Amino acid sequence: MTGLRWQLADEPRPQQTLFDEPIFERQPGRGEFRGLEFLHVRAQRIINEVKGAPFGFRYTVNPYRGCTHACTYCFARPSHTYLDLDADRDFERRIVVKVNAVSRLRAELDPRRWRGDLIAMGTNTDPYQRAEGKYRLTRGIVEVLIERANPFSILTKSTLVLRDLDLLVEAARRTTVRVNLSIGTLDEDVWRATEPGTPHPRRRVRAIEQLNEAGVPCGVLVAPVLPGLSDAPEQLEAVVEACVAAGARSISTVLLHLRPGVDAVFLDRLAETHPHLVADYRRRYRDRAYLPAAEQRAHEALVRDLARRHGVRAVERTDAEHMTGRPARPEQRVEVPRRRRTAHPEPTAVPAAQEDATQLSLL
Numbered sequence: 001m002t003g004l005r006w007q008l009a010d011e012p013r014p015q016q017t018l019f020d021e022p023i024f025e026r027q028p029g030r031g032e033f034r035g036l037e038f039l040h041v042r043a044q045r046i047i048n049e050v051k052g053a054p055f056g057f058r059y060t061v062n063p064y065r066g067c068t069h070a071c072t073y074c075f076a077r078p079s080h081t082y083l084d085l086d087a088d089r090d091f092e093r094r095i096v097v098k099v100n101a102v103s104r105l106r107a108e109l110d111p112r113r114w115r116g117d118l119i120a121m122g123t124n125t126d127p128y129q130r131a132e133g134k135y136r137l138t139r140g141i142v143e144v145l146i147e148r149a150n151p152f153s154i155l156t157k158s159t160l161v162l163r164d165l166d167l168l169v170e171a172a173r174r175t176t177v178r179v180n181l182s183i184g185t186l187d188e189d190v191w192r193a194t195e196p197g198t199p200h201p202r203r204r205v206r207a208i209e210q211l212n213e214a215g216v217p218c219g220v221l222v223a224p225v226l227p228g229l230s231d232a233p234e235q236l237e238a239v240v241e242a243c244v245a246a247g248a249r250s251i252s253t254v255l256l257h258l259r260p261g262v263d264a265v266f267l268d269r270l271a272e273t274h275p276h277l278v279a280d281y282r283r284r285y286r287d288r289a290y291l292p293a294a295e296q297r298a299h300e301a302l303v304r305d306l307a308r309r310h311g312v313r314a315v316e317r318t319d320a321e322h323m324t325g326r327p328a329r330p331e332q333r334v335e336v337p338r339r340r341r342t343a344h345p346e347p348t349a350v351p352a353a354q355e356d357a358t359q360l361s362l363l
């Protein structure tokens, strides 16, 4: 048994205790989960209130802590250190599982106390990461939200979301549902170097298409865009073009935010894959987590122009951008009109570990 300290990365009240008990069980991953460790906890509550709604949503649910998708830039990494775990490999391999998430949610959505506000998922770690194939907590959460006809949104990098297509279709009939796939790049080298545990980005594009065709509104968050790695106009155009063709209902974009506690991991990994860029990143992010506003605006304008070039007409503000840690501005998001689909190239082969992470046969 291990003592537990905890704060949510998106939790504005650090004094709150989120779990009734310390980790009560440690389960080593077996078979397709070999190399992982699952740390079982019981959440004291599962709905997290984001005071002041700075992200455009007020309530979030995150059944897992840590994320096997292992994105080198992940802003949630420091949240693992509250557990006396590290933000590096522990974050990727030792996954905290709130095993009572579904029952807690059902209790907290009691209509005598709950007003039916939108609940956002994917605000801290990915609700469709590999652990979901084993624990099915996100599926249970979606089932409860359907029971209560409660509006919700999901942000994910995983095609595992398609496992729950039946539920999401039902949810879209009964309430307001929004899914966003996060696709920062289609560049194979950048993807392998920075998102080693995620599904191939072309598979995510196809997920956008499948969700929309099934009647589940789905957009794309082109984020984070990495300076010198994935911010070239032709790289961004490839993402925008593919996602518009897939019927994405919206396109949002954000440049990399490199907060303290994440920078060390990101730069260490960058030194292994793109050592020539390390000095430039150190210079750019030396004394700030965000790039200068002018640089961000220029990037957003570029994506907006690319979107228009590929048939997007209207621009409007919609729901928040989960990955950014800050509210979306109108110019960050474009709504995409429905248009004729085009075929997508097949994804190239991906390493077995990444296939393991995403195949529906995991379920």
Ligand code: SF4
Binding pocket: 067, 068, 069, 070, 071, 073, 074, 075, 076, 124, 125, 126, 129, 157
């Ligand atoms: S998928 Fe999201 S939560 Fe998971 S490691 Fe990547 S950025 Fe972090």
